[in-house]
Amino acid sequence: MSPSPVIEVRNVFKSFKTVQAVCGVDLTILPGQFVALLGPNGAGKTTLVEMIEGIQKPDRGEIRILGKLWKGYEKELRKIIGLSLQETRYIEKLTAWETLRLFASFFNLGPERVEEALQLVGLEEKRKAYTVNLSGGQRQRLALGIALINHPRILLLDEPTTGLDPNARREIWEILRNLRRTSDTSMILTTHYMEEAEQLCEQIVIIHEGKILKEGTMKELLNEDPSLKNLDDLFTALTGRRLHD
Amino acid sequence: MIDRIRNNQLWQLTLANILEKVREPGVLFWGIGFPILMSIGLGLAFTRKPESVRHVALISPDTGTCTIILKDDKLGNTTFRLEKMSWEEAMVQLKRGHVNVAVTAGDSGYRYHFDPMNPDAQLTYVRLSPILNRIPAADLIRDPVYEEDLSAATGSEVDALTVTGTRYIDFLIPGMIAMGVMFSCLWGLGYGIIDTRSKKLLRRMIATPMKRSNYLVAMITVRLVMNVIEAGLLMLFAWLAFGITIQGNIPALLILFLAGNIAFSGIGIFLACHTSKTEIGNAFINVISMPMMVLSGIFFSYHNFPDWAIPIIKPLPLTMLADGIRSIFIEGAGFAQTTIPSLILTATGILFFTVGLKLFKWH
Numbered sequence: 001m002s003p004s005p006v007i008e009v010r011n012v013f014k015s016f017k018t019v020q021a022v023c024g025v026d027l028t029i030l031p032g033q034f035v036a037l038l039g040p041n042g043a044g045k046t047t048l049v050e051m052i053e054g055i056q057k058p059d060r061g062e063i064r065i066l067g068k069l070w071k072g073y074e075k076e077l078r079k080i081i082g083l084s085l086q087e088t089r090y091i092e093k094l095t096a097w098e099t100l101r102l103f104a105s106f107f108n109l110g111p112e113r114v115e116e117a118l119q120l121v122g123l124e125e126k127r128k129a130y131t132v133n134l135s136g137g138q139r140q141r142l143a144l145g146i147a148l149i150n151h152p153r154i155l156l157l158d159e160p161t162t163g164l165d166p167n168a169r170r171e172i173w174e175i176l177r178n179l180r181r182t183s184d185t186s187m188i189l190t191t192h193y194m195e196e197a198e199q200l201c202e203q204i205v206i207i208h209e210g211k212i213l214k215e216g217t218m219k220e221l222l223n224e225d226p227s228l229k230n231l232d233d234l235f236t237a238l239t240g241r242r243l244h245d
Numbered sequence: 246m247i248d249r250i251r252n253n254q255l256w257q258l259t260l261a262n263i264l265e266k267v268r269e270p271g272v273l274f275w276g277i278g279f280p281i282l283m284s285i286g287l288g289l290a291f292t293r294k295p296e297s298v299r300h301v302a303l304i305s306p307d308t309g310t311c312t313i314i315l316k317d318d319k320l321g322n323t324t325f326r327l328e329k330m331s332w333e334e335a336m337v338q339l340k341r342g343h344v345n346v347a348v349t350a351g352d353s354g355y356r357y358h359f360d361p362m363n364p365d366a367q368l369t370y371v372r373l374s375p376i377l378n379r380i381p382a383a384d385l386i387r388d389p390v391y392e393e394d395l396s397a398a399t400g401s402e403v404d405a406l407t408v409t410g411t412r413y414i415d416f417l418i419p420g421m422i423a424m425g426v427m428f429s430c431l432w433g434l435g436y437g438i439i440d441t442r443s444k445k446l447l448r449r450m451i452a453t454p455m456k457r458s459n460y461l462v463a464m465i466t467v468r469l470v471m472n473v474i475e476a477g478l479l480m481l482f483a484w485l486a487f488g489i490t491i492q493g494n495i496p497a498l499l500i501l502f503l504a505g506n507i508a509f510s511g512i513g514i515f516l517a518c519h520t521s522k523t524e525i526g527n528a529f530i531n532v533i534s535m536p537m538m539v540l541s542g543i544f545f546s547y548h549n550f551p552d553w554a555i556p557i558i559k560p561l562p563l564t565m566l567a568d569g570i571r572s573i574f575i576e577g578a579g580f581a582q583t584t585i586p587s588l589i590l591t592a593t594g595i596l597f598f599t600v601g602l603k604l605f606k607w608h
Contacts, residue, residue: 053452055608078454085452089444093268094261105257106453110248130268146449 003031004067006154006186007052012061014047021047022058023210029154029186029203034176036197037190038231039207040243045190046086048207049158052188053083065154079107082152082185084143086159092132096123096142099131100149107150114149121145121175137168144175155179155187161196173199192243194231206235213238254455258463266433266471276429276475280421281482284414287544288487291413296322299369302335302347303327311389313376318396319403325373327385346370350382410492410575418483419574420543422476423505423567427537429475430509431516431530433468438517439526448608457607465510472506494579498570501583504590505566511594512562515601537563562593 007029014022022044029035037045050056052063054070054077063070065077090099100114118124121141126134134142140160147155161169177200179185191197197204198218205215214221214234221234228234235243250256266272303311311327327348330338335347345366346359355377359366376393377385385391409415441447451457483489491498516529540547540554541563550558558564565586572578 055448055452075454078452081452083452085445085449088446088449090446091261091265093265098261098264102257102261103450103453105252105254106450106455108252108254110252150453 005029006031006033006066007188008062008064008067009048009052010062010064012048012051012058012063014044014051014056014059021210022051025061025207025210025212027205027212027215029188031153031186032180032184033203034180034187034189034201035203035205036201037188037205037207038192038194038197038235038243039190040192040241043207044210045207046158047210049156049188049190053081053156054078079150080153081156082147082150082154083156084140084147084158084160086162088143090131090139090142093130095128095130096134096138096145097127099142100145103146104149109149117145117149120148120178122171135168137164137171140164140168140172141175144172148179151183152185155185157187157189159190159192161191161193169193169196176200194235194243197231204231206231206238208235208239255459255463258455258459259467262463262467266467272433275432276425276471277478280425280475280479284418284421284479284483285486287417288414291417296324298324298326299373300338300344301325301327301369301373302338302344303329304332304335304347304349305329306331309389311385312391313373313380314390314392315372315376316392316394316396319405320395323372325369325377346373348377350385354378355382409490412487414483414487415489415575416546416571417544418479418487418489419571420541420567422479422502423541423563423570424538424543425475425479426472426502426505426566427509427534427563429472430468430506430513431534433471433513434464434510435513435517435530436523436526437464438514439520439523442517442521442606443523451607461514468510469503469506473502476502489574491574492577493573494583497578497580497583497587498573500580501566501569501573501587501590504587504594505562505570507594508562508566508590508597509594511597511601514605515597518601518604519606521606537561540564541567543567560589562590565590 005028007027009025009027012022012025013020025048027035027048037048039045047056051058052065054074057070065073065081068077070077094102097114097118100117101111104110104114104117118127121144123138123141123145126138129138131139131142144157144160147157161172164172173196176187176189179187180200187201189196189200202217203215204218204221206213206221218231221231222228225234225237228237232243235241307329309329311329313325313327315323315325317323328344332347335344338344339347345363346357346369349356349358355374357370357374359370361367376391380391438447450460480489480491512533516533517526520526520529540550540558541561542558543563547555547558547564559568569578569583569586572582576582
């Protein structure tokens with residue numbers, strides 16, 4: 001018998017004014033699974049993730065986290081989810097340590113966990129730096145530290161490395177790979193970098209214009225057609241455009 | 246126990262709020278330095294001095310100054326500086342407010358040119374003309390300093406009263422306290438919330454088990470504490486620099502102050518309930534605060550406005566707060582005079598707060 005899914009998305013639709021952001025998405029995430037939502041800007045990745053996060057409500061369809069709907073279980077579900085949004089700016093004149101301390105308090109956690117989270121994301125030396133003085137990569141690591149502070153069973157990261165230089169990106173990847181080795185956390189990550197999807201996730205979901213075009217492991221996705229060298233080729237074969245367009 | 250308090254989210258939210266404020270030098274300047282500087286500036290500009298100097302243009306082809314000094318024990322000494330200048334120059338100086346009366350000397354005596362609607366110019370004319378009319382122009386030019394003691398003339402009929410609370414600074418300080426509460430709540434609370442929303446931080450925070458009410462309670466509490474400190478420092482300064490004391494009931498003042506904070510906190514939350522654009526927040530705050538700053542009798546009495554406007558001005562929250570604080574400060578008022586304004590301000594705050602919370606956009 002296969003383990004029961006941590007996230008189930010069933011036939012979900014969402015539109016804003018004139019834009020159909022997500023149309024008819026189904027998705028199942030198993031415990032410990034790392035899943036990439038790969039697609040260009042405007043594919044509907046963020047909307048989908050924000051619906052899973054409970055920040056937005058689907059127009060139609062159903063989302064269950066550990067078998068529970070957001071409605072009625074919000075308090076419970078908030079405790080087991082860790083997330084990072086695109087481009088969050090923290091309180092400028094608060095240090096990295098103080099920022100983590102603030103978020104730790106929302107989960108009733110003390111300074112010991114703040115210390116652990118700082119180590120987890122390698123910001124020990126920046127503990128006294130104001131968030132405004134952190135580099136882009138350090139800020140993203142802080143966001144990751146906040147996402148991990150409550151030992152989340154589900155981690156949802158929206159473009160965690162967009163805009164970072166290759167070094168900073170690799171640092172984030174390293175943290176996530178460690179997490180995969182040492183915990184049973186499930187993760188959904190949105191990205192438009194195919195390397196990121198390849199490096200971190202066993203399951204890759206290709207999204208375009210609010211729909212899932214294909215999903216599977218790297219192998220499964222590329223084996224279908226021997227002429228495909230990478231995910232970008234696959235995306236081009238499916239849509240006629242490139243991931244970065 | 247102490248650890249439990251430290252780990253408490255309300256305490257951490259409050260602490261984060263305090264740290265954010267005290268680490269921003271601008272907050273200290275605008276909250277504390279600015280009202281004090283403004284009081285010094287306006288206090289010095291409009292406080293009556295024992296020696297006053299009035300500048301008058303004396304139309305003449307040459308330059309130089311004639312001085313007429315009127316000595317008066319009761320009314321204070323007044324010096325008229327008659328500065329010789331051309332008619333064109335006099336018009337420029339009139340426009341700049343350096344002089345408010347121009348005098349021409351002819352065969353039939355002096356003529357006085359001024360705006361009859363300007364009370365200050367009137368006073369210059371009324372005080373200067375009886376003296377000047379007795380001095381022929383030729384004498385004035387020959388002997389440019391003329392002195393006369395009027396003490397004996399005014400002495401018998403004028404009784405100098407020393408009533409506290411009649412100086413301009415006495416009028417100004419209570420208004421500055423009220424204005425401080427308004428700006429602090431609108432900017433500190435209203436703009437603060439919009440800024441947090443625009444950073445997506447509000448969205449990030451409510452994606453945790455944080456209680457939403459704790460966020461608002463922390464914001465409002467910190468604001469109230471800062472307002473108490475700011476008003477306290479301004480009052481301390483007013484006492485040290487101008488000898489201003491509170492004539493009326495202090496508990497009534499505290500309750501009115503609290504009610505003012507409730508009113509403007511409610512308005513702050515209301516204006517911040519929906520937008521995530523700081524530019525819109527900026528505009529909202531200006532639209533709300535600027536008219537009240539002008540109308541509500543902070544810098545000058547609203548009785549200068551036409552009679553029909555007074556019933557519109559009086560119920561404005563800033564007017565109510567400023568009038569109330571002023572009546573306690575300088576008229577010795579107590580609960581009898583301030584209970585109703587305190588209740589109305591509290592009700593206003595609760596109303597705006599409730600509507601604001603209903604419309605509040607957390608993400």
